[in-house]
Amino acid sequence: MNLNRKLSLAAIALFVTATCSFAQVKKKPVPSPRSKPVAAAIQLKGDLLPVDPNVIIGKLPNGLTYYIRKNTEPKNRAELYLVNKAGSVLETDPQQGLAHFTEHMAFNGTRDFPKNELVSYLQKAGVKFGADLNAYTSFDETVYQLPLPTDSTKVFEKGFDILADWAGHVTFDPKEIDAERGVVLEEERLRGKNAQERLQHQILPVLLNNSRYAARLPIGKEDILKTFKPETIKSFYHDWYRPDLQAVIAVGDFDPKHVEQLIKDNFSDLKNPAGEKPRTQYSVPTTPGTQVKIATDKEFPYTLAEIIVRHPETKMRTTADYLQGMRNDIFNQMLNARLSELTQKANPPFLFGRASYGGFIGHQDAFTSIAVAKPGELETAIKAVVAETERARKFGFTETEFERAKQDALTQMENAYKERDKTKSVRFVQEYQQNFLQGEAIPGIEYEYNFYKDNIGRIKLSEINALAGKYISDKNRAVIVEAPDKEKDKLPNEKTLLEWISTAGKDVKPYVDNVSNKPLLEKEPTAGKTVSIDKDTAIMTTTLTLSNGVKVILKPTTFKNDQILINGYHFGGTSLASDEDFTSANLAAGIIGSSGLADFNEIQLEKMLSGKNVSISPYIRELSEGINGSSSPKDFETALQLVYLYFTQPRKDPDIWQSNITQTKSLLANRSLDPTSVFQDTVSSTLSNHNFRRMVTTVDRLNSASLDKAYSFYKQRFSDANGFTFVLVGSFDAEKIKPLLEKYLGGLPSSGGNKTYKDLGIHIPAGQLTKEVHKGIGDKSSVQLVFSGPYDYSEANNIQVDALEEVLNIKLIERLREKEGGVYAPGVRANYSKLPSGRYSISVYFGCAPANVDKLIAATLDEINKIKNDGPEAVDIQKFKAETTRSIEVQLKENSFWEGHLTASSQNQSNPDDALKSIANLDQATVSTVKDAANKYLNESNFIKLILLPEKAK
Template identity: 70%
Template sequence: MNLNKYVPLALLALTLSAGSAFAQVKKKPVPSPKNKPGTIGIAPKSDVLPVDQNVIIGKLPNGLTYYIRANAEPAKRAELYLVNKAGSVLENDDQQGLAHFTEHMAFNGTRDFPKNQMVDYLQKSGVKFGADLNAYTSFNETVYQLPLPTDTVAVFEKGFNILANWAGYVSFDPAEIDKERGVVLEEERLRGKNAQERMQQQTLPTLLNNSRYALRLPIGKEDILKNFKPETIKAFYQDWYRPDLQAVIAVGDFDPKRVEALIKQNFSPLKNPAAEKPRTKYTVPATPGTAVKIVTDPEYPYTIAQIVVRHPGTVTKTTGDYMQQVRVQLFNQMLNARLNELLQKPNPPFLYGRTSYGNFIGDQDAYTSLVVAKPGELEKAVKAVVAESERARKFGFTLTELERAKQDALVGIGNAYREKDKTPSVRFVREYQANFLTGEAIPGIDFEYNFYIGNIYKVSLADMNAMAGKFISDQNRAVILQAPDKDKASLPDEKTLLNWITTGGQNVTAYVDNVSSDPLLDKIPEGSKTMKQDTDENLGTTTLTLANGVKAILKPTEYRNDQILISGYAFGGTSLASDDEFTSANLAAPIIAGSGIAQFNQGMLDKKLAGKDLNVSPYIGESVQGISANASPADFETAMQLIYLYFTQPRKDQDIWDANMEQTRAVLANRGLDPGSVYQDTVSAVLNNYNFRAMVTTLPRLNAATLDKAYSFYKKRFGDASGFTFTFVGNFTVDAIKPYIEHYLGGLPSTNSKETYKNLNIQPPPGIITKTVNKGVGEKSTVQMVFSGDFDYAEANNIQIDALEEVLNIKLIERLREQESGVYAPGVRASYHKIPSSRYTFTISFGCAPENVDKLVAATMDEIGKIKLNGALPADIQKFVAEEARGTQQQLKQNAFWAGYLASSAQNGENPDQILSHVSNLEQITPQSTKDAANKYLSGKNLIKLILMPEKK
């Protein structure tokens, strides 16, 4: 659950979901016949669910549990996890924060890996710290994740020794503890010292009924983190890191028998303490009636209401439990589809609304309604979200709604079934982790798929219509209201707020399900033929050039069984919009994408496309416009129909335009309250030389925008397809999809205008610039250091920038985090592009205490200076090369990589075959080459420092 975080609002782009086929050409791209679905129905009796026969589950004499599964996706890789039933709820009063601190110390010295030797060893083996090697601590568990290559036997087998070191041999060197205090405090600063944290401290006791969970947030207490003695954290580790509370999970491309032997060898010596503490199971006690908490903060930009009705927790263990899980999934989908429809009206009652039933904290489930109100319209928002629950309770759902929900549920389970031999190992890990921690059943995809097929149509409308009444209650309920300080005077009191909730659904009427039986297309476009067909044997690609000028690059793969990725682009974008029409042009694609197509508004289209596995969306960037899409092979034609329609029959919907304009104005109204938003707006302004096109839209510009201008610009950008290049990657054959390409892409309008983009020179200004933003009451600073300049875009130079990025990242983690203890997660991001002009940027960012800004900036420049003087250390180059080689090997087996790579190669006019020599080209990276790169790209001649500091007192 996401406690009291800002709700992510996608206010300017509505997502197009699925698709359906009506008109057809002769051939369909059918996936390979393996994994043919079964047809066995399973009666929904309350029998205990089986255990997937593909997983080996065992227990050592000392009580440690293990899960082992051979899985070939990704090839030559394995996921090793150590799961501990040891979280923050187990801490004594003087240990608050030490469950999480223990997790940190596991990376700072163990019996076999003193100090930072473990991280150093793994990085040299191609494992990236943070991105791959990681861990987390929650209320009830601490989990360590270790992805490893399996084609290097010594490294793979060493992984089990590493897990065993975490499980029982952490050193807790007092000197390392003292160094890590600053890192943990900086993690707390990074995630806290803000409005969310301040409000969370006030709302959690109400939300969690003053239970142990409300008093044991994993980050802990600052004074304890600063002052605890080593004996205190050692006591936590000795009490709770013990074999009978631990599990090892290993899933990957390996021999299961060898893995089982390694687990026994490494973990059998672990012993439980002589006097074991009982592992108390904490709960959240029920509350009679309703508890209300209203809180405000000067920096909170939204008004958010939450209604949480707590219920006894459930764990899926039987077929009856599983059947109820299916019902809940259908219920949540149907109810939220209705809430989404409200956002498509010209005057939506809220900015965001969602209601669902699911897992909650402390062995509870909860029926949670959350709504983000527009300024001054809290009553309207609360009553609207309550009304939808009441509508469902009083009148139920319609048969057509239920059938659509069932179709969509079958799409999801069917996709998982068809991809079962391509399922990433980490997904199995998550299932086994839940099984160990909560007892959640792991019947396997074969059972689950057949259960759905055999039982989902047994779910009746009466079953669904009874659910809202079971979920809604005024008992064991918490109501939370969070708002900006400036609105405090206009907020309701507790009595008024509860009255809104009580009366919210008084006048509701039954839901009317408006659907259309019209086809997407009345007839197939005649299209045009392929004029030229080229093949690249090295990459396995085929390029078609159609008579209307459209190009299509096709790469059939077997990386996924049920996926085809589609993208199309042409040059132009918003760079061709005048300054006066820019705001309208910039809104054009998201508005059109959320307006439906042809004669179907978005709500009608969503319903028509139920039960189809695809997504199609147009976009317009600064230099290009295009289409982004994906589809299962069975729904490929529908995706092509939608692509055709987004070119030829985009829909102009005034209601969608008005709704989006109103929502955007509402968000802009309070944006200036949030220090992070103010800082990022300043960053965007400075880095783009105050060009309004790259800055947050102002109200005057927004008010000057019109739907007519947006629609007209969209039509211009998609009115000539002759300059478009499409890529297709996935499970198909060229012969199977070629007719679709010729009919639908070949039928697109073509005027041969030969338009291209304009270079507007929107880029960081030259010179040395420092910009400080004083905003926020928390003792918290953010720093960005941006180096930039012209760039010779070429593979050899790109590799050197990539290497310099990772080397600098390694050095700043060592210096700023490990040595200075001044930051939690420094970041280095290098980017380079050829379009609209060849440029590069290096961005170094970190959060820290305000008093440490100057010291840490100086330390950063010192590390850069060392590389400029001597180049990178050979050991650091070795780490980058290992990580890059491993990463490339994995990417070359992923559809998403090829879809992006082929498109970018086409845009940049590059030979795509160069990817085949990328790993061998890593030999070009040397201490001298990194020295040269650092002096060239980090010279400091063009350096912008952007600093967020608290408000001056």
């Protein structure tokens, strides 16, 4: 279950689309291939957008809708989804929380899979619970996702039986309901009982205007979750899980006709209930003026304001809608580019600012302005964001801004078009889901690309400039302020707050577009030469050694059509900085990466790179420094020029330095209010043996840092390219790009030095230790159990630790979640490294009720001891192998995997060809070997318990 997708303040404030449908900003069309280009320029009269012919859309006699599309990315895989137009807004008062509870019960007993047999069956097929097999419940929908292999006909066909079970055959065994109550309540505890939840209850009645949405958060009410009768949840399922409100979406590497028959065979017998209830469409009612809510909480670490102007929803169905969506994208991009520029001032007016028009909730769109303020500077933050929107309303945008925004928009669409045959199946699923739920059009990427290309020139700047006046209003508006309790005395009253908003921007002047016409690189580098070439025919790589000591590992692929990944590293990093200079050194790469290059400040550089598909940035880590990024083949030379400039002409910008210091200090000011941050800081401190290099920085350390020291350290680490290794993976011809590599990478300065990192000896302390943190007023705890020690890094040992990690993860889900009902999402994380010295750690973590901490720790150690004494169950080894095999099969076809693998192989001096043996090597994990690994690596002689508990009563 995908954490129930309940509404969060972060989603409201930042419009994060990964939460529920509440904050769904209308996005650019998702790629979907089409067989023939379509001329779209003539269709501007509001004609209905076409339907992509590559998707089969049908409806069964019982009303169930289905979408089917063949897609081979990834190969031998399919995404199967069941989408229900049934969410928490449909619950009656006694059913609050049961839409979400129904989702849980779908994994706890169906007609064909009693109890938890469904999860176990899929795990043995290589489908991982939580990561792959998942679901979410929102206000208006409940969605189940089932990714399956298609090279196993039995498993693939069984998937449609599983979807049909979810759609109409969940059993709701009373014993399973009672067992699941604890899990759902622990999910509520994990997500809630914190400042965000308490503030949420204060602001939602205003933000959502006391609508049905404000009263039907998907998680529901605790007392109902504890006490509801089975008949109550069965009633919800009976009324709303019905074929006329359901869709099956299947996208993947399969025969569409076969899939269509499977859908007919499995879903045709489902029936709608007699006298079915009408599916009411709820909305957020309008208000004639402005509603204001100022809310505070003891543990909230930020002060922020949101101004939400609600508008009637526009669904993308016609060519006119599509064109307006293009205008909105351009408007949002230009406005937020201006707000982003303000953060680059020495004393930025806010920590974060954003303003955009997009989707809201309850069949409305909204223009939302957000300002996260520095402590005590709410007025400055609000006025700065509002002033920018007012500047746009009064004076509009400039022609140069407009041209850049159009070019960026077209470039994004062109990128999607170029990858049209490499698009992941899940992207299509998301598009079809919105078509079913919202009626959004699905014309396909070729139509969309041609529409963009043919019509973006028809958009007029005057049309964009008119949008600010259209979207900004004091009607149907909500103004929200959220802050820590300690800021209460500094907060404005409602009258003052509205005065700030109404007077902001009165004296604004037209925006001046600061651009530079200089070339990116004024002086061409002196090219080096290739002095040796080594080829690895097993994994199809070519390694060039250049005359300046730079090594370049090249792996051309066909996994993406328009992507080249770049990563260059050299050993050294902040380990070479003295304790006195560490803070400056640790900030260096971020500061330089935000300061522009050569004679261009960051604003000018970003504008110069407008319309290019390129991203390059420097990094400095503890043991290494380097450059990473990506580009399209077309912009590859620009990417190499940026790499060259980060070595030879880094820019020192005092304003960026001061801005970074100011914002970091502001974020630190209230960090101690948040229990989770306090606990995380304690964990970091304990596990680093209190070494300040691994801990959150302090104001005193920031005060001791300087731009000169940071710049000097950066220059020192990047002054000599000798010993640098670059890994390039993607769409290129190694021989054709060789002259560019010799010119820009071979032209980097080299003095022949080759200094490596310093082993600082920072690692998890030995011995047994228990550390309790008492922080927070909510009834919730967090637990982290850590085993650690020296490690002999090898492929053989790594496989055993990986197997142990997954086996323990499976057993703790079964024990702590399913049997004890004491946690929602227990986790196990194993880490191992070779550098600077071999070390490992295995961490178990979970959230729970404070009263259950000791019991659940004891249960965890009991499961660990079972594995140590008896070994894991053979079926759990089988699940590990199946899940890992399926994961590796996909990874081997991804550029990102090869970029990381080749870099790690180079750093660890291991054989990169081992990647080809990784599936076969899984057979090295057996019941006996994993038992031995458990005894070796889960040794309580090096065992740390870290526990977050609520504050003690005073």
